[in-house]
Amino acid sequence: MKNFILLLALFFTVNATEARPENKPNKELTEAQQIRKAEMEARLAEIKAMDFKSMSKSEIKEIKEEMKMMKEEARATGGGIYLSVGAIIIIILLLILLL
Known part of the structure; x- marks a missing residue:
């Protein structure tokens, strides 16, 4: 039983370390992905240049939702595996209960 738990812990440790950016090889983007990346960077630059003090709460909320969608798309x-x-x-x- 302890061997199974240790293997399980090792499995999760390996998956968690694979999710770190420094351990992943650079993944080449397709041309369409590169274009989308440039569009998203341009949009983020526009958002950073905005004056949020003059906007209404609903406009700010829409911009936050747009940024969340871009983050999810990125x-x-x-790729990768992320553990919360x-x-x-x-x-x-x-592990504490079973050991």
């Missing part, structure tokens, strides 16, 4: 093209803090805590608790 993560989707990057809650998942890590559950894994640690299971």
Whole structure:
């Protein structure tokens, strides 16, 4: 049983380290992805140049939602496996209870 738990812990550790950017090889982007990346960078530059004090709350909310969508799109093209803090805590608790 302990060997199984150790293998399980090793598996999750390996997956968690693979998600780090420094361990991933540079992934070549297709031409369409490069164009989309340039568009997103231009849009982010526009957003940074905006004066949020003169905007209404609904406009600010729309911009935040747009930025969240761009962030999700960027993560989707990057790939990788990400573990949330809650998942890590559950894994640690299971290991403590079973060992």
